[in-house]
Amino acid sequence: MSRWLLGLIVMTGLIHLATLSVNSEPLHWVFKLLPMTLIITLAVTSHPGRTSRVYKGLVVTGLIFSIGGDAFLLMSGDKWFTLGLASFLAGHLFYTAAMLTRLRGSLLGWLAGIPIVVYCIWMANKFHTILIADDSKSGLWLPVLCYIIVIGLMFWTAILSGNRYAVIGALLFVISDSVLAWNKFVEAVPSAGLLIMSTYFAAQLFLAGSISGSLKIWRTTGQAPPLNAH
Secondary structure (H helix, E strand, O other): OOHHHHHHHHHHHHHHHHOOOOOOHHHHHHHHHHHHHHHHHHHHHOOOOOOOHHHHHHHHHHHHHHHHHHHHHOOOOHHHHHHHHHHHHHHHHHHHHHHHOOOOOOHHHHHOHHHHHHHHHHHHHHHHHHHHOOOOOHHHHHHHHHHHHHHHHHHHHHHHHOOHHHHHHHHHHHHHHHHHHHHHHOOOOOOHHHHHHHHHHHHHHHHHHHHHOOOOOOOOOOOOOOOOOO
């Protein structure tokens, strides 16, 4: 990863975080989508290292669906929220498929599924109670349930893959989406936008970094990136 690309990702992400409270739709469109565009560029130009080209292709596809989800969520209304949810759902399915190509299956990894399942059940029960009680939002229950299941599976398979960058990215994604959903459906979360987007950008950056196994900056020397993802 070149210095300028990492610098641009961080800079544009920070600009988006700093302008969340600014009432400017064009500003939000540019600086929400630009960091993701740069992260996709990072993923596409990353050397796959010990990971396969199939893994790289699946992660890149997941990132593309994610930026589609970002675009849908920039528009207001439950219809666009549902489309955004569907786009992110597809992205998580591609991330999960990527993790499955590197499945290791340690005992600790399998045991990690227990708290993940418990958390998903708790979240599903919470949102079921709230969404079904509101006729205007009851149609969101099934998409939300599917999303909870898929992101939980994505996190679990990331752990089973043994790739620490993927694990960190998946965990940050769970945090980001949990705060987003809680803030939207349950109650306002203090500094929700800042928390959601900072963990989201970091999550996508770590998932992109899982391709090469490093987020270190190196000079372009023609050498393959360091293989220290394990």
